[in-house]
Amino acid sequence: MAALLSVTGLKKAFGAVTIANDISFDVEEGEVIGIIGPNGAGKTTLFGLLAGTIKLDAGRIQFRKQDVTGLPTFDRARLGIARTYQIPRPFTHMTVADNLKVxxxxxxxxxxxxCPEWIDQILEFTGLAKERGMLAGRLSLLGRKRHELARALATRPSLLLIDEVAAGLTDAEVDEFISLIRSIKTAGITVVWIEHVMKAMLAATDRLMAVAGGKIIASGAPREVIQSKEVRRVYLGA
Incomplete structure (x- = not known):
């Protein structure tokens, strides 16, 4: 069976700085894959390449057997690829519900x-039903994180790229998001999740990839990757 997402030979450099150096991997339908790596390893740039906000230097991206390498972001969104941002970017002057409608x-x-019925479902699913009429700019940090996920889910994705949703949250709030990610998987959505919070990566992912120096340095079962000598050397400083 063909992978939902197939990435082959991705290369990207900004001047003399190489961000992606021949990166290749597949994502199977229904997986939750975690991506870890030190700051500056190119994790968020990788999401930009997958979503179409950053242009590749070389390589190919296939989604549901279709070559999407040259497609703009909005076409990839219509095909079912959605992403969140580490720093939420809502329309702050619009309500939570109206952001989802857009x-x-x-x-x-x-x-x-x-839209009305679909938005109600997403607000309930993400725990934002009571905030539907609130201006998005007035949400708490936890609320903004939930809202960022809700906006991505409102596009009806089959592949959701999540960028550090647990950053800055308390342990209890991280637990809430672990539960939410599990619910997203149960709903049939495939997830690729960048995160530094190892608790979340170990609890909610099926497979872990570690990146450094523009390359994938380890991939496999989460605990095996965390215990890898190369990962400990590069990512954990051991």
Whole structure:
């Protein structure tokens, strides 16, 4: 069976700094894959390459057997690729629900008449039902993180790229997001998740990839990757 996402030979450099150096991997449908690595390893740039916000120097990206390498971001969104950002970027002057409506209409291609019921479902799913009429700019940190996920989910993705959603949260809040990621998987959405919070990576991922120096240095079962000598040397400083 073909992978949901197949990445082959990705290369990207900014001047003399190489961010991706011949990166290749597959993502199977239904997986939750975690990506770890030191700051500056190119994790977020990798998401930009996958989502289409950053142009590749070389390589190929296939999604559901279709070559999407040259497609713009909005076309990839319509095909089912969504992403979040480490720093949430809502329309702060709009309500929580209206932010989701924009995502559903323009990212997911829903019709106007489909939006109310769909938005209600996403707000309930992400724990934001009570905040639906609040201006997005007034949400707490936890609320903004939930909202960032909700906006991505509103586009009806089959592949969700999550960028450090647990950063800055308390242990109890991280537990809430671990539960939410598990629910997203149960809903049939494949997840690739960048994170520094190892508790989350060990609890919610099926497979872990460690990146450093523009390369994947380890990939496999989460605890095996964490215990890898190379990962401990590069990522943990051991």
């Amino acid at each position: 995502a559903a209409l323009f990212g997911g291609g829903l019709e106007e008449a489909e």
